[in-house]
Amino acid sequence: MSKIIAIANQKGGTGKTTTSVHLAYWLSQQNRVLVVDADAQQSGTTWLEYLHLPCEIINDPDELFDRLPQLKEQYDFVVVDGPASLSETTRVILTRADLTLVPCKPAGLDMHSSNRVIRLIRQARDLRGGLPHAALFLNQAKRGTVLLREARAALADSEITLLDAVIYDRQAITDAPSQGQVVWQMSSAAAKQAATEFTQLFEEAWEKLSDDRAE
Numbered sequence: 001m002s003k004i005i006a007i008a009n010q011k012g013g014t015g016k017t018t019t020s021v022h023l024a025y026w027l028s029q030q031n032r033v034l035v036v037d038a039d040a041q042q043s044g045t046t047w048l049e050y051l052h053l054p055c056e057i058i059n060d061p062d063e064l065f066d067r068l069p070q071l072k073e074q075y076d077f078v079v080v081d082g083p084a085s086l087s088e089t090t091r092v093i094l095t096r097a098d099l100t101l102v103p104c105k106p107a108g109l110d111m112h113s114s115n116r117v118i119r120l121i122r123q124a125r126d127l128r129g130g131l132p133h134a135a136l137f138l139n140q141a142k143r144g145t146v147l148l149r150e151a152r153a154a155l156a157d158s159e160i161t162l163l164d165a166v167i168y169d170r171q172a173i174t175d176a177p178s179q180g181q182v183v184w185q186m187s188s189a190a191a192k193q194a195a196t197e198f199t200q201l202f203e204e205a206w207e208k209l210s211d212d213r214a215e
């Protein structure tokens, strides 16, 4: 069955586009995948062209509401790269998503602002009888800092699952868009570590989706 996977957080710079493009590439190895760029900044479109992944730019909320179910019929997966700040657009995406991943930086302010998207997820679940499935994960974490431990503790209390997989702050990830690549295609040691982390993240998110469906 086809799925819509949204990458959402109204805070900018948390890793939505980075995660969307890597997830789309990962899924595209075995599936037909479309990325919907719902961010007016369209930062992922050139990167996706290099990767030969199809992308549609839709950032009008009404258009998203109407188009997402149609696109879902045409692809195995529709990955929606969510916008910063526009709650209305995020709200619509959450009414259509099967699974939502929320990237979150382990920094005080960022974690506070993730409460906003968690609230929208809760509201969507109220309306939709528990959908979308949702999980948070920590992105751009710095190894060995107290921050990471504190962030885990803070997010563990939230009503949305915190995934065990963590994406660390790695230069290879920052460099990927300008090279038109994803970390699985890059050869540095840091890229290989990042590739392992992304694979773990997506496998865990996928398991989470399957577990929830079994409930």
Ligand SMILES: Nc1ncnc2c1ncn2[C@@H]1O[C@H](COP(=O)(O)OP(=O)(O)O)[C@@H](O)[C@H]1O
Pocket: 011, 012, 013, 014, 015, 016, 017, 018, 019, 043, 084, 139, 140, 141, 167, 168, 169, 170, 171, 173, 174, 175
């Ligand atoms: N894990 C990471 N390690 C290093 N740089 C990262 C990581 N995640 C994101 N970035 C960088 O941080 C910036 C913001 O990420 P982006 O995916 O564009 O966020 P968003 O789409 O949420 O605004 C980009 O320059 C991106 O390359």
Ligand SMILES: [Mg+2]
Pocket: 016, 017, 018, 039, 043, 081, 082
């Ligand atoms: Mg973005």
